Amino acid sequence: MTILATEGLSRRFPRVTALDRLTVTVGPGVTGLVGANGAGKSTLIKILLGLLEPSEGAAQVLGMDVTAQGAEIRRVVGYMPEHDCLPPDLSATEFTVHLARMSGLPRTAARERAADVLRHVGLYEERYRAMGGYSTGMKQRVKLAQALVHDPKLVFLDEPTNGLDPQGRDEMLALIRRIGTEFGISVLVTSHLLGELERICDHVIVIDGGTLLRSSAISEFTQTTRTVTVEVEEGRDVLAAHLAGLGETVTAAGRTLLVEVRAPETYDTVRDAVCDLDLSLIRMEQGRQRIEDVFREPADV
Amino acid sequence: MSDLSPGTPSLGGAPAGVIHDIGYRHYDGPRTGRGPATAALAVHTLRGVFGLGRPARAKIIPFLLVGTMMLPAVVSIAVMAVAKQKMAGYTEYAVIMQAVLAIFLAAQAPYTVAPDLRFRVLPLYLSRPVTLWDYVGAKLAAMAAAMFLLLAVPLTTLFIGEMVVDLPGPPDTGGYLTSMAGAVCYAVLLACVGVAVASFTPRRGLGVAAVIALYLLASGVSTVVAAVMESVNDYDAAAWAWLINPFFLVDAAVQVGIFGAEPSAPGSYPTGIGVAAAITIMLGLIALSVTALVIRYRKAASR
Structure with missing residues (x-):
């Protein structure tokens, strides 16, 4: 089964080529997308979400074409951006409930799902407090919760371990592993550290300068090297x-x-x-x- | 949320109300499309404009201003009841209270757009079924609805009061309906201009200052130019000068121009071709604001 597939996917900006004829396929489970800053990871995610038109080539997510069926794709995928995206004066609960409704969940379902998901990512009493006072680890958890609140089939996690201390990093990685296995949600997670993805991914894709460097199952990856x-x-x-x-x-x-x-x-x-x-x-x-x-x-x- | 269904008999001795970790549960309930999600966003924003669902300090300014807007209506009803004579008219209400409407717009329009830009929440909306234009439309609709309520509630209160007091002669139904049509136009024009100006800065304070400065500039220039023109006895030019102030513009275009109410400006408005011009300027301003918003959000979305 293929979760997502790209075929000769390119994206050129006026001054740079972000993606250059990228052809990859990704199966279910946890997939790591590794590359240095500016390798084209975020551009790829934006194209897969149907927010950016590819200059050339095609891509499919869950069997749907990104240019023609962007809206349908966005109903069933979740996205955790790399940057801060939390208004400081809202509580995690209010924020997550609101975004659940934006994903099309009715009011009561949105409340239940938000409470459920915040518990799963490890936020308890503090979820009623304003997010301005949260630690980086808690903020990353809320960002993850809003990506999962509508029970997507696939989540894109852009640098989820950014800014975390070693313990927070381990907890976040364990959580991502649980999403892929226990929750049954496929994950595409980006990082610039191959080492940390090795521990949680079934499959790793390495890109550099918008081109594919290698794409292989984690077992082959570690065996050969x-x-x-x-x-x-x-x-x-x-x-x-x-x-x-x-x-x-x-x-x-x-x-x-x-x-x-x-x-x-x-x-x-x-x-x-x-x-x-x-x-x-x-x-x-x-x-x-x-x-x-x-x-x-x-x-x- | 409870994991124990109410009908289940609890086993002897087992405490009722234990929380079981039943692991991750999938959601297979209904999912609405873009439309209801956009409506939910508009309602959420509209509540927020009046401070509902926000901390207590966010409620102070909108409630204070709503109270101030209600004051003339309440006083008018009291005067009608006691002295049996009319005080404030319907169509002049918005013009008399223009400073309050402008302050409300300046204080609350930035709330609708600035935080999402400043704290970069926009990508989270865009990764969901709602599109950029659903988002902008919902924000505009919410602000326009807020401005309409701010004006229509005191007007309606005044009208109900007039009917209850039952003054000699028929109630001024025509004036009331004209003022409601005016309220719709005021709401749309002010919301579009206010939100467009506020969207250009992610800082709320700067947005507040920009909107209020724009209003002060327009009303100041309008008054000064009209006064100068009247002092040189050029009453035609003075009539045009009033249109610089958006509150007189809508009054001239809709309430006076279309429905034939009495002008609420200190002077008269241009007639004939002037009415068509006022309507065109009003619609042009709305179109210009929406275009500015579209350009602004195109850029914001590509960040």
């Missing part, structure tokens, strides 16, 4: 030579060595090698892939 960082006190080169002799692929990166993990046995090999050479091991860390790593690799999608 898994490395382990090894740092020893002295004798980095000795260890590198030893490991290379054992058939491992090793690259030196500053004070550390990057060892490609072919199979779980690689960890044992590294451990044994350090022991055999009698070196002091400082750390051995699962290579966390970052967006930059993807950019460094050739775009062999």
